[in-house]
Amino acid sequence: MPIIKKRAWDLPESAVTPEHVFLNRRQILAGLGFAAASGVAGGSLFSRAAHAADDPSAELYPVARNDAYQVERAITPEKVSSTYNNFYEFGSHKQIASAAQALKIRPWEVKIDGLCDNPQTIGIDDLLSKVQLEERVYRHRCVEAWAMTVPWSGFPLADLVKLAGPQAGAKYLRMETFFDPEVASGQRASWNPWPYVEGLTIEEATNELAFMATGIYGKPLAKQFGAPLRLAVPWKYGFKSIKSIVRFTFTAERPVSFWEKIQAAEYGFWANVNPEVPHPRWSQATERLLATDERVPTRLYNGYGEQVAHLYKDLEGEALFM
Numbered sequence: 001m002p003i004i005k006k007r008a009w010d011l012p013e014s015a016v017t018p019e020h021v022f023l024n025r026r027q028i029l030a031g032l033g034f035a036a037a038s039g040v041a042g043g044s045l046f047s048r049a050a051h052a053a054d055d056p057s058a059e060l061y062p063v064a065r066n067d068a069y070q071v072e073r074a075i076t077p078e079k080v081s082s083t084y085n086n087f088y089e090f091g092s093h094k095q096i097a098s099a100a101q102a103l104k105i106r107p108w109e110v111k112i113d114g115l116c117d118n119p120q121t122i123g124i125d126d127l128l129s130k131v132q133l134e135e136r137v138y139r140h141r142c143v144e145a146w147a148m149t150v151p152w153s154g155f156p157l158a159d160l161v162k163l164a165g166p167q168a169g170a171k172y173l174r175m176e177t178f179f180d181p182e183v184a185s186g187q188r189a190s191w192n193p194w195p196y197v198e199g200l201t202i203e204e205a206t207n208e209l210a211f212m213a214t215g216i217y218g219k220p221l222a223k224q225f226g227a228p229l230r231l232a233v234p235w236k237y238g239f240k241s242i243k244s245i246v247r248f249t250f251t252a253e254r255p256v257s258f259w260e261k262i263q264a265a266e267y268g269f270w271a272n273v274n275p276e277v278p279h280p281r282w283s284q285a286t287e288r289l290l291a292t293d294e295r296v297p298t299r300l301y302n303g304y305g306e307q308v309a310h311l312y313k314d315l316e317g318e319a320l321f322m
C-alpha cells in the first residue's frame with residue numbers, strides 16, 4: 001500500500017535542491033578536486049583507476065566518436081555530472097555517487113526473453129564482444145528541468161533488438177533494473193514498486209537515437225551513471241533512460257514504468273520532451289544546465305524532432321508529453 005506523502009518526485013527540482021545545497025555541493029566538489037590533485041582517495045570517483053579495478057571492459061575505451069550526433073552545447077564536466085545523479089536505488093537525492101559504488105558489476109548477466117526467437121542470458125562482457133562501440137554526445141533532459149550534455153559510449157539498442165529477433169507479436173520492449181536491497185538501500189523502501197522498470201515501443205527501441213550506454217567520458221560507465229548497461233533516449237525525459245539493466249522482455253502489452261506506477265497522473269509512458277506541456281506542478285518551458293546554472297529554452301523532443309517526430313504522427317489521442 002503506497003504511503004502518500006511529499007517525496008522528492010512531488011517537487012520541481014528548484015524545490016528539491018535549495019540553493020544552500022548547491023552551494024554545499026560546490027564546496028564539496030572543490031574539496032574533491034583538491035583531494036584528487038593531492039592524490040587523496042576522495043578524488044578516485046573521477047579517475048580511470050577507479051573503474052579498472054572491478055571493470056574488465058576498461059581496455060575497450062575510449063571509442064571513436066560518431067560525429068553524426070552534434071550538440072551545440074558544451075559538454076558537462078564529469079566532476080559535475082558524476083556527483084549529481086538520479087538513482088533512487090541508492091537514495092532519493094542527488095548525492096548517491098559514493099553509495100552507488102557498492103554495486104557489484106561483475107558478474108553481470110542480462111536476460112533477454114519474451115516474444116523473441118533468440119531468448120538468452122548473456123554476460124555483459126560477452127554482449128560487449130558482439131557489438132560495435134561508438135561515442136555519441138547527447139543532451140539529457142530530466143523531467144525536473146535540469147539538463148546536461150555528455151559523451152556516452154555504447155551501441156544502438158537496435159543491435160540488441162536484432163540479436164534477440166523479436167517476433168511479430170512483440171510491440172514493446174520492457175526493461176528492468178537489478179533488484180538487490182542489500183546493496184541498494186533505496187530498494188529497502190518497500191512502498192516503491194521495485195525493480196525500476198521502463199519501456200519503449202519496438203519502433204522507438206529501433207530508432208537510430210535509442211542507445212545502450214556502456215561508457216561515458218571515454219571510460220566504462222561509473223556506477224552512479226547506471227553501470228554496466230543503461231539506456232539513453234535523449235528525446236524523452238531522463239526517467240525513461242533506465243540504469244543498470246538486467247532484463248529485456250519483448251511483449252505485446254505496454255509496460256507500466258516505475259514512475260507511472262507511483263504517480264500515473266504525472267509520469268506517463270511516452271514522456272517526450274515538450275516546452276509547451278507543463279508538468280502538472282511546474283513549467284517545462286526552460287531548463288537549467290548543470291555546471292553553469294544557465295537557464296535555456298526547452299526544445300520539442302529535446303531538439304531531436306528530426307529523428308523522432310515521425311514516430312508520433314498518428315498518436316494524437318495519446319498523452320505524448322508527460
Ligand SMILES: Nc1nc2c(c(=O)[nH]1)N[C@H]1C(S)=C(S)[C@@H](COP(=O)(O)O)O[C@H]1N2
Nearest residue numbers: 085086087088142177196238239241242243
Ligand atoms: N534504475 C534507475 N534508472 C534511472 C533512475 C533511477 O532512479 N533508477 N533515474 C532516472 C532519472 S529521473 C534520470 S534524470 C536519469 C539520471 O541519469 P544520471 O544520474 O546519469 O544523470 O536516470 C534515470 N534512470
Ligand SMILES: [Mo]
Nearest residue numbers: 142143238239
Ligand atoms: Mo530525471
